[in-house]
Amino acid sequence: MEGSSLRAVGWARTLPLNSEVKTARDWARAHLEARGWATAAPQTVDAVLLAVSELVTNAHRHAHSSAQLVMICDDQCLHVSVHDKSGDLPVPREGDTESLGGRGMLLVDAVADTWEVHSCPHGKSVSACFRVPDATTPDGDAAGPSRH
Template structure:
């Protein structure tokens, strides 16, 4: 399953993007435990894009038998920065969540040529993020 949607370049676009992604992922049959991680990471990518990027902003979801890939394209050249903020910091953790909870992530040129860059992550269907493994029931 592949789907995409255009997003307004405003923080008010984050909640609708989360809902849209959740609906597409449910339609694709993503299991509930992975669904929550994916929706969290979608929220982080979209928040970064609408807060720090230039239009156009596009959210893409691609689910196959092995993994889910989420990509957000935008018109800015600045790449996301992986930070390790202190516990007292009010922000700066979005890319850290993507780094720790996804199977892999990165940036690339937008393949469709509409935007400047794409920030993406993948979550393998057989992958349990290390930070979540302790919360996953064994059985």
Template sequence: MNPESQAPHTRWAFYRRDRRSVQHAREYTRAALADWDLHARTDDVLLCVSELATNALLHGVPPGRGFALSLVLHPDGVLRVEVHDSGGGRVRVPDPAPEAECGRGLLLVSALADKWGTGERRPGKSVWAEFETGRDGR
């Protein structure tokens, strides 16, 4: 067995605190998925990247800082998306009123991803989502 065939594919990018960063993160993710020949669930992954990046910008990135996007495709076909920010606070899933115009981002991530969660960093936090892609690299 070739050990390289069992190593995950990894991509990482850093984005400044700028509203255009969400679009750049989506484009970066789209390119990585195309390079890895992953077409299943592309729309779900891109929407979750948008939501996680937007949340980082709105709630987790202090002025003068940014956020990191990590994409890891494991040999078993699981794609893990992580967004790391350096802000304080905890991640919470809101319960928006039906007429509210915001507050549904993590609800979408929860509905679209197979798993999702949070982790602590110093400084900041990470929010991740995992997707079964149907691709088995074995």
């Protein structure tokens, strides 16, 4: 649209294959706390951190790759993207009740407002979007559209 602009802020971090997922969560939490989300929307922070954990774990475990974690916040959404070097696309699947894993993308689907995957020449990026908390109610919960 002519005359309109988008304000956004972003952060990026490389997480080598030998790094712990906790490093990714702590890094993401620090940025969300700096934006005031820990107070304004703690449930959204929990959802973002769960998605970060699952996406970075998938990059490390299934792609056997470092994870490029990028968070971009605009006026509408926080976009959390993880790029890895595998071309294999994630598919949500029902977890086996006997298995400890296999539910990562189901969890991302449950906590994110939307998610998508993009193939690229050197792997893929999986992105999850979370609505930006625009106001809070007196009890501290984010106002606006409810999440899943």
